[in-house]
Amino acid sequence: MAENPAYPVGLRLTGRRVVVLGGGQVAQRRLPALIAAGADIHLVSPAATPSVEAMADAGEITWTKRPYEDGDLAEAWYALIATSDRQANTDASAEAERHRVWCVRSDDADAATAWTPATGHSEGVTVAVLTTNAKGRDPRHTAAIRDAVVEGLRDGTLVAPHHRTRTPGVALVGGGPGDPDLITVRGRRLLAEADVVIADRLGPRDLLAELPPHVEVIDAAKIPYGRFMAQEAINNALIEHAKQGKSVVRLKGGDPFVFGRGMEEAQALAEAGIACTVVPGISSSISVPGAAGIPVTHRGVAHEFTVVSGHVAPDDERSLVDWAALARLRGTLVVLMGVDKIGRIAETLIAHGRPADTPVALVQEGTTAAQRRVDATLSTVAETVRAEDVKPPAVIVIGEVVNVGVHSPLNASE
Template identity: 90%
Template sequence: MAEPPAYPVGLRLTGRRVVVLGGGQVAQRRLPALIAAGADVLLVSPEATPSVEAMADAGEITWERRAYTSGDLADAWYALIATSDPDANAAASAEAERHRVWCVRSDDADAATAWTPATGHSEGVTVAVLTTDARGRDPRHTAAVRDAVVEGLRDGTLVAPHHRTRTPGVALVGGGPGDPDLITVRGRRLLAEADVVIADRLGPRDLLAELPPHVEVIDAAKIPYGRYMAQEAINNALIEHARQGRSVVRLKGGDPYVFGRGMEELQALAEAGIPCTVVPGISSSISVPGAAGIPVTHRGVAHEFTVVSGHVAPDDERSLVDWPALARLNGTLVILMGVDKIGRIAETLVAHGKSPDTPVALVQEGTTAAQRRVDATLATVAETVVAEDVKPPAVIVVGEVVAVGARTPASGA
């Protein structure tokens, strides 16, 4: 007859005595979770690993530097037996049985009264996996199941919508530079839980195809009232959908606060009393050069990098960029939204002291399947953009790091 499966239960150990026998690698792995659970941990062991000793020095556990003696488990609620002495382990296990203390044994799971599941965490949820067949316990398989579930919850491929605790609101999610794999784990999870997604054209479009059919996808570029009113219309759409009790994701390219007008949207939501979560994203200013094999800093070449917007020309009265100061810097200059203005930008940098031979790289559609890199110099970049038909979106990198990247391209770039 098959042995019945273990009964799963969550122990609430806050303020309750937990005894750990043995200060080796098993204790080192298990103690952090016991500490996080608020347990009053007593470690009994003549020796301990440096990490376990550090926990004792920090006051997270109490350490008695001695071997196990009868009576150590009398006041315990839970015990972890992990010494290298089989006789001591057996004696402690027998004491736990007498005192009705749930006991885990690292040396003999069959002799234990409790098993430690493979656990993982995701956004307030603890996933615990136990093998149901005692005769066929496979710790690696159990851990693999745990990892698959936790990863699915984190990246949104395993959708578990909230019901009781779900709060309507807006999440400003940075989608990264374009490759759907480069969105953050939290961003992907929130996207999977959304009722409404208001997306930029520069957001990772492939992610939209993964959304369930009931999710309403709104193209921010097609919200009415024209270019001048576009941002106000987007703000209004975020507020209106959130007020209808829906979970709204504003999916933006790169990072919401790097030339993404995320703060304007956050302020509008705050004024309307709408709760908002901001999820940072990988900015194209560093990720796209990296994908093209260009480090924005490199030892002995560049100790700084500056990111600027090129959406208005240097001689435009609306420009807030100190281009003459940038021309005097020795580091890397990364220009976003500057393809159609790069000729005038290059002229300004050269006029204020930058060498005309300074290398320039333009990386179009960075991190996507359509990525391409075009190299030039400040003297030739204007004509190169026209000759090579470089189109937005493209990240422009100015500086000697472009030459470094040309010598050692990134794998897959």
């Protein structure tokens, strides 16, 4: 006769006594979830790993420093038995049975009254996967199923529609530096749930091809501007689609708030009474240099880095940058949107004291299949850009860290 399958249930342990026997690796893995559940956790073990000890020091658990003794499971709701002493585990399991305490055993699943499922989380949903019976249990297979389900929920490939009415609104999503794999999990999920996507030219274009056919994709560069400024027209498009009850994603390259005008859009939405969610993205200011093998900081070389917009020249009255102060800094300078102004930027930095032989790297189309890196110095960078025909988008890195990464084998496009 086949063994009956385990009955799945979610335990609500907030404020309830949970006893953990053993302070080793098993406890270290299981304790964070019990802490997150709000359990009143009592650890009984003569020793513990540094991580478990830190939990005790922080007051997240109560630690009794001794081996298991009969009576330790009294008044407990749930017990995790994970000591290295098999006899102690057997005795504790018997006590759990007497007190009717649900008990998990790390050394003998067959002798336990409960099993720990492979769990994962995605946007307020817990996915728990259990093998149907003790015989033939394969934890790796169970974990693989868990991972596949959670990843599908996160990236939108496994779509579970909400049957309750969704609140219309706009999500400002940072798409990262270009490689579609570098968008955040939350950003990819919101894209999968969107009705309308208004995308920038510098957003990760490959992500748009993955969208379901019913999603309306709008190129922000092609929104009719008429009497409006470009940004004002984009703001109006976001508001209009959201007011129609649609879920709107504003997909931007990098991070919405790093020279992305994201706050202007958030303010316009707030004034219109439209709910707005901000999803940070990986900024190209650090990710693109890293993809080219350049660390923006490095021990003994650079203790700070500064990110600056180069979209206006240093002598332009619209510039808000103190270039003289930047020239005096010893750390790394990362310039975004500065390819066509790099000549005047370099001249200004040299004029205010930055050595002419300071290394410079230009990383074009960073993190994509078209990525390339061109090296120069402050004195040669203007001519190098012309000779090598460097085009935007490109991130410019100025400082000694450029030489640290010259021979790096890193390639983020692989």
